[in-house]
Amino acid sequence: MSVTVKKFFLLFLLVQPSTSISFGPKITVVVQNGLQGGRDMLLHCESADDDLGVQLIHPNNSFQWKFQNNVFGRTLFHCSFQWESVLHKFVIYKTSRDHNTCHICNWIVKEDGPCLIFSGRTDCYNWNSLEER
Structure with missing residues (x-):
């Protein structure tokens, strides 16, 4: 009987979309438009x-x-950022040891790349350094 219950539970986990089964604290991601010159930005995450x-x-x-x-x-x-004829992509959140304590991830997007503001420090990334994240 317990084997059947285990099989049912495993099958249930497999057929459920992963958004319905989650764990841990809620994480908030904030992306701010920090472009110069008063330009609008399109964001798709x-x-x-x-x-x-x-x-x-x-x-x-x-x-x-x-x-x-x-x-x-x-x-x-992952997000794409577009303004005028410019289009960039970037991994804005990736589960890692660093993010286990990050419940709010604040990003400011600038022309040369996004900057993460976290625990009183700012880490900026170039658009061409995507492979490093």
Whole structure:
């Protein structure tokens, strides 16, 4: 009998979308438009489980969302950023040891790359350094 219950539970986990089974604290990601010259920015972020759609972010404004890591503890959000004829992509959130204590991830997007503000420090990344994240 217990083998049947275990099999049922495992089957249940496999057929459920991973967004319905999550764990840990809620994580908030904030992306701010820090472009110079008063330019609007289009933002499109998605993970394997969620597509947040295209967001229009006006200068010095931001877009934020909350989520929990999936049941496997491997959540990755990648975003595309567009203004005028410029288009860049960046992994804005990737589950890691660093993010285990990060419940709010604040990003400011600038022309040369996004900057993460966390625990009183700012780490900026170049657009061409995507492979390093």
